Amino acid sequence: MESDTQRIALGLRQRDVAVLEKLVEQYQYRLVRYLVSLLGRRDGVDDFVQETWLRVLERGDSYDGHSRFEPWLFRVARNIALDAMRKRPMFSLDSNEEDGVRSSPASGEPSPYTLAARTEDAERLADSLQTLEPVYREALVLRFQEDLSLQEIAVIVGAPVSTVASRIYRGLATLRPQFEGEIA
Amino acid sequence: MNIDHHEGFQRMIDESLAAAISAEKEQCLREHLATCVPCQEYLSASNRVIAGLRGFSFAVNPTLNARVLVALKLRDTGTMRQHSVPFKNWAAFLLALSMSFVGSGLVYQMAERLAVPMHFVSAQVQAGVLVFWLLPSLCAALCLLAAPGENRGTA
Numbered sequence: 001m002e003s004d005t006q007r008i009a010l011g012l013r014q015r016d017v018a019v020l021e022k023l024v025e026q027y028q029y030r031l032v033r034y035l036v037s038l039l040g041r042r043d044g045v046d047d048f049v050q051e052t053w054l055r056v057l058e059r060g061d062s063y064d065g066h067s068r069f070e071p072w073l074f075r076v077a078r079n080i081a082l083d084a085m086r087k088r089p090m091f092s093l094d095s096n097e098e099d100g101v102r103s104s105p106a107s108g109e110p111s112p113y114t115l116a117a118r119t120e121d122a123e124r125l126a127d128s129l130q131t132l133e134p135v136y137r138e139a140l141v142l143r144f145q146e147d148l149s150l151q152e153i154a155v156i157v158g159a160p161v162s163t164v165a166s167r168i169y170r171g172l173a174t175l176r177p178q179f180e181g182e183i184a
Numbered sequence: 185m186n187i188d189h190h191e192g193f194q195r196m197i198d199e200s201l202a203a204a205i206s207a208e209k210e211q212c213l214r215e216h217l218a219t220c221v222p223c224q225e226y227l228s229a230s231n232r233v234i235a236g237l238r239g240f241s242f243a244v245n246p247t248l249n250a251r252v253l254v255a256l257k258l259r260d261t262g263t264m265r266q267h268s269v270p271f272k273n274w275a276a277f278l279l280a281l282s283m284s285f286v287g288s289g290l291v292y293q294m295a296e297r298l299a300v301p302m303h304f305v306s307a308q309v310q311a312g313v314l315v316f317w318l319l320p321s322l323c324a325a326l327c328l329l330a331a332p333g334e335n336r337g338t339a
Contacts, residue, residue: 015260017256017257017260020256021253021256024249024252024253024256025249028244028248028249028252029242029244032242032244032248033240033242036242042242046245046248046251049248049252050248050251050252050255053252053255053256054255054256054259057256057259057260058259112242113240115243116240116241116242116243117239117240118239118240118241119235119236119239120239121232121233121235121236121239122236122237122238122239122240124236125233125236125237125239126240129237140237141237143202143203144234144237144238145237145238145240149203150202150203150204161204165199165202165204168198168201168202169195169198169202172198172201172230172233173198175233175236176226176229176230176233177229178233179228179229179232179233179236180225180226180229181225182228182229182232
């Protein structure tokens, strides 16, 4: 029996726009959320989203349907964002993890996290997330928002599983002090 | 308990949250957490971070989906046009093909009339028309079909 991922792979190989329309409906929000986390800003994300789907149309035959679609989609989006950053190096994701320049929204604008916080805990994290190293933020978001496994995250970011785990630990260690000493 | 002891278990808490822990270590951690207040607080703070991460909801531009779908359809149509043979090429090919046969028929009739005074047999005339007229004109018609159209490479 044909699985969902195999149906997606077949549709992408055939450049079936109807399949793509369903994928856009299904994954658009998660794609936006991932790109905001990756870039640390909201402006320009829509352009990356559109470019990602166009790349999915063009290179859809490279998705084999043997693994989940989201990691493959996020990897496509990440490559597009990285290419754009290389041409317009406002900040870097793959820079030295200790010294990487931090992303920030345009001066004077509230961060996308401040605008998107819907709970008290989220409000408390908003500022810290904005200044967190993008590689740590990306690992945390992929693990705890997107519920991806370490192996899937490793495929997306092109790093060993041990590196991904280390980024998650360090990201948690950076954010945890805000809640220490309190009983939940 | 000393600090190193807690650090070991807190590391295991991180591993557990990242889903990077073995079943044995998980069991060991659970037993430790039942009695260790500092590690319980560490786990609680970690869970608050994760709950906070899940507490963001980003607004998606309501026109984004429509914009993406239009772009996809335009790109798909453009690519199909890029890969298909333009109509003008087909028209030129069909015209050249029909002219090849009509021209070959005329040339054959002329050659038949000239064959007697020039002492050619009918088979020689047929072979001559085939090799020197029909095949070259068919090749020329096929070249028209394969010629790049003005839309190619621009989509």
